[in-house]
Amino acid sequence: MADPMRIRAQASGDKATVRVLMSHEMESGQRKDAAGNTVPAWFIQEVTATHNGKQVLAAEWGPAVSKNPFLQFSVKGAKAGDKIAVTWKDNKGATRTDEATVS
Amino acid sequence: MKQASKTTLALALALGLGSAWAQKSASEGIDEYRAMLQDGNPAELFEAKGEDLWKQKRGPKNASLEKCDLGKGPGVFKGAFVELPRYFADTNRVQDLESRLVTCMETLQGFNGADIAKTPFGRGEMANVTALATWIAAESKGMKFNLPYSTAQEKTFYEVGKRLFFQRGGPHDFSCASCHGEEGKRIRLQDLPILTKNPGDGVGFAAWPAYRVSNGQMWSMQLRLNDCYRQQRFPYPGFGSDATIALSTYLGVNAKGAKSVAPAIKR
Numbered sequence: 001m002a003d004p005m006r007i008r009a010q011a012s013g014d015k016a017t018v019r020v021l022m023s024h025e026m027e028s029g030q031r032k033d034a035a036g037n038t039v040p041a042w043f044i045q046e047v048t049a050t051h052n053g054k055q056v057l058a059a060e061w062g063p064a065v066s067k068n069p070f071l072q073f074s075v076k077g078a079k080a081g082d083k084i085a086v087t088w089k090d091n092k093g094a095t096r097t098d099e100a101t102v103s
Numbered sequence: 104m105k106q107a108s109k110t111t112l113a114l115a116l117a118l119g120l121g122s123a124w125a126q127k128s129a130s131e132g133i134d135e136y137r138a139m140l141q142d143g144n145p146a147e148l149f150e151a152k153g154e155d156l157w158k159q160k161r162g163p164k165n166a167s168l169e170k171c172d173l174g175k176g177p178g179v180f181k182g183a184f185v186e187l188p189r190y191f192a193d194t195n196r197v198q199d200l201e202s203r204l205v206t207c208m209e210t211l212q213g214f215n216g217a218d219i220a221k222t223p224f225g226r227g228e229m230a231n232v233t234a235l236a237t238w239i240a241a242e243s244k245g246m247k248f249n250l251p252y253s254t255a256q257e258k259t260f261y262e263v264g265k266r267l268f269f270q271r272g273g274p275h276d277f278s279c280a281s282c283h284g285e286e287g288k289r290i291r292l293q294d295l296p297i298l299t300k301n302p303g304d305g306v307g308f309a310a311w312p313a314y315r316v317s318n319g320q321m322w323s324m325q326l327r328l329n330d331c332y333r334q335q336r337f338p339y340p341g342f343g344s345d346a347t348i349a350l351s352t353y354l355g356v357n358a359k360g361a362k363s364v365a366p367a368i369k370r
Contacts, residue, residue, distance in 0.1 A: 006147050023148045026319075067319030070143030 007100035009075075009084045016078035016102045018049070020071040020086050028063040044069070046089040051075050052082050078102050129292050137368060146237055146314040146366035149321045153238025156231050162212030171207035173200070173239065174251075184243035185363055188352045190254040197260045199351045200236050201325050202343035208232070220342040224326045229342075233323045237312045240365040248309060248358040257352060260345075264353025267346055268298070277335040279350070283307075293370065298354055305364030308354040313367040321366070324351060 003023035009016050022044065029041025041063050049057035056075050075084065080102050087097040157168045157180070173183035174191070188199040194206055209216040214228060222229035251257065271278040282288055283298040296302035302309075311324045322330075328347045332340055340346050 003148060003152060006151065019143060021143055021145055021147055023145075066316075068145035068148060070145070072143070 002094055002096045005086060005088075005096065005098040007084065007086055007098055009078070009082075009100050009102040011078060011080045011082075011102050015074045015076050016082070016084070017072065017074045018084050018086075018100075022069050022071070022088055022096075024068065024088070024090065026063070026065055026067045026069060030063070042090060042092060044088045044090045046087075047071065048087045049073070049075075050083075050085045050087075051078050053085075130289070130294050133292050133294075133370070137370075140316060140368050144314055144366065144368045145319075146241075146312070146321060146368065149234045149237040149312075149314070150241045150366065151238075152231075153234035153236070153241075156235050157238065162208065162214050164211065164213035166211050166213075168204075168207050168211060168235070170211060171204070173203055173207075180239050180242050182243050182246055184240045184365070185246045185248045186250055188257075188260070188348050188355060189251050190256045197256050197345075197348055197352060199324065199343070199348045200239060201232055201323055202348060204232050204235050204239075205343060224323075224329070225320060233312065233321050233326070236323050237321055237366045240312050240363065243363055244365065246363055248355060248361050248363065250352070250355045250359065252352075252356050260349045260352040261356050263345075264349035264351070267350050268353055273336040275336050279331065279335075281335075298357060301358055301361050304362035305367065306361070308351070308358040309361045309363045310365055310367040310369075312365055313369045315369050317370055322369075 005023065006021040007018065008020075009018045024044055025042055026044065027039050027042040029038065029043075031039045033039050043063045043065065044061045047057070047059040047061060048055060057073055061069075071086075078084065082102040083099055084102060085097055085099040087095060089095040157171075160167050170177045172178075172191075172193075173180060174186055174189050175183050184200060187203065188197050190197050191203065191206075196202075198206065205214075205216045205219050208214040208219065208228070219228045219232065224230075224233070252261065268279040268283075271281070280299065282290065282295050286297060288295045296307040298307050308324075311322065311327045313322055313327075314320075315322050325342055325347060328350055329339055329342075332338070
């Protein structure tokens with residue numbers, strides 16, 4: 001199973017800023033290994049975020065996104081105590097969901 | 104003619120603007136970039152992994168590392184990083200953080216330390232040692248370096264480290280001091296700290312382990328030294344060898360009073 005994400009969500013005013021660090025190789029499919037064979041592409045394809053269960057973000061990612069990607073976004077109307085959950089799914093079908101409480 | 108003068112004016116303006124931009128030095132630009140990255144330092148992912156590895160029961164003896172003595176007593180990890188390398192009576196050696204962690208993995212968990220030392224960086228148990236070192240270092244963030252530096256062994260290591268630092272060799276006739284012995288030196292866009300004295304808070308010895316953005320790797324101090332030797336075209340020093348620990352002792356003692364920012368983030 002994939003390593004957990006680090007999610008920080010901080011409320012200020014009428015919105016909350018969410019910072020997410022994901023642990024993923026994000027292999028582009030353009031690299032070759034020492035033996036000259038192409039390293040198969042392996043990257044996060046879908047990212048979604050929910051605020052108290054209601055979807056607030058959906059993104060399609062590609063192989064150009066860096067290894068161990070960092071994502072930041074703000075959620076309007078989120079306040080302390082609310083739950084923010086982030087899910088990613090990669091091109092091999094692996095998926096991971098982590099949740100954080102807005103502080 | 105009018106057109107031509109207009110072009111000249113535009114060109115002059117552009118040049119003027121260009122020189123205004125140039126007033127911001129390359130290193131300031133790099134600093135800005137680092138500050139932007141600092142907020143989402145992926146070293147945090149390795150910290151989380153390291154903390155988990157510390158508490159997890161693993162290895163042939165199915166034990167955790169929670170009784171590991173990093174110099175401040177069994178299980179004490181807060182503040183341990185800024186007091187290493189130091190002399191350990193049980194192994195009768197001066198050890199740095201990584202070699203000490205391998206000792207604990209050997210004695211507590213039953214791993215084969217020699218096998219771990221032979222594993223390339225970033226693979227298998229070696230990757231776990233790096234993650235553990237990242238977490239232990241993070242637990243001393245903001246603390247000041249203060250190596251004990253009191254035993255004869257530690258003093259010998261300091262002197263040996265100093266000699267290694269100034270020892271020139273290899274096809275380029277380089278020493279550590281060639282790059283780290285003078286003010287204002289850099290490799291490409293990276294400023295090189297002077298390591299013959301305290302280079303300041305969060306610089307040099309006080310910045311590693313660090314996450315390397317350019318290759319997405321977590322670099323421990325052992326890997327940092329290993330790569331310095333590669334750049335000097337020296338043969339690779341052995342992992343946890345006396346030479347690397349002597350150098351670390353020299354750098355660590357010199358850094359006395361410097362605040363640790365490890366795990367840092369690098370280009």
